[in-house]
Amino acid sequence: MEDVNVGKIEQAVTMILEAIGEDPEREGLLETPKRVAKMYAEVFEGMKDDPRMYFETVFHEQHEEVVLVKDIPFYSMCEHHLVPFFGVAHISYIPRDGVVAGLSKLARAVESTAKRPQLQERITTTVADAMMEMLKPLGVYVIIEAEHMCMTMRGIKKPGSKTITTAARGIYEHDDVKRSEILSLVK
Structure with missing residues (x-):
């Protein structure tokens, strides 16, 4: 600030x-x-934040199955029009060697990444890449659903339309069954 x-x-x-x-x-x-x-x-208080910082502290648990935090609310500002877009993020990862992050850290990574002039696609990939780099999990799958005021209040004027972006890393990139599992849990 x-x-x-x-x-x-x-x-x-x-x-x-x-x-x-x-x-x-x-x-x-x-x-x-x-x-x-x-x-x-x-x-815009997230301008200088690096979302990787939220994954510096980890815990070691005997868990190597899906971890999913869904419906993480966020808001951001479209860098093209400086009007809000907002929605929810769903983040899944499969720990490797029992390395897990605190659940709140997933939400904090989304929030800090969103708090700057932004694109939805960039939030999605930034969070996925930060988790892959810092946690080294078997896979990460990030899904973001958002409504963009630049489409609602101006231009095409389509309120209620949602944009969905995904980023699949690791095992989720090529394993259709694993991706389907997350999609069914998110719904």
Whole structure:
């Protein structure tokens, strides 16, 4: 948050309000530049985070079967339009040699990756690659379902449409049965 130039954001928001024909001195808009700057500092707080950091601490358990955390809510900002997209992530992995991560770490990796101007596809691959690198599991399968406001409130205007992205690593890349198992558990 300390790297965010709040004053510059406030100036930019004032300029946007003026550019669309609004009066930034109007009562309802007086504090808007400050509120937007504060919001941007919060929604982009993952800018410098490396999701691999969430997998530095591991535990050793005698478990080498599927671990699935599903319906992890997230929100992000589309880097093309700077409007929100939001949805849920489902993350599955199969530990190798009993190396497991704390379950909350999967959600934290999604959250920190999403908190920057982003693409859904990049969130999906970044989380999968971070887990593969740090946990060295037999496989990782990440599924993200999201609604994009750039498709809902502008452009094609199709509210309720969902975009689904996947990233399959390790055993999930070539094992249709393993992938099907996760898809059935997610539904």
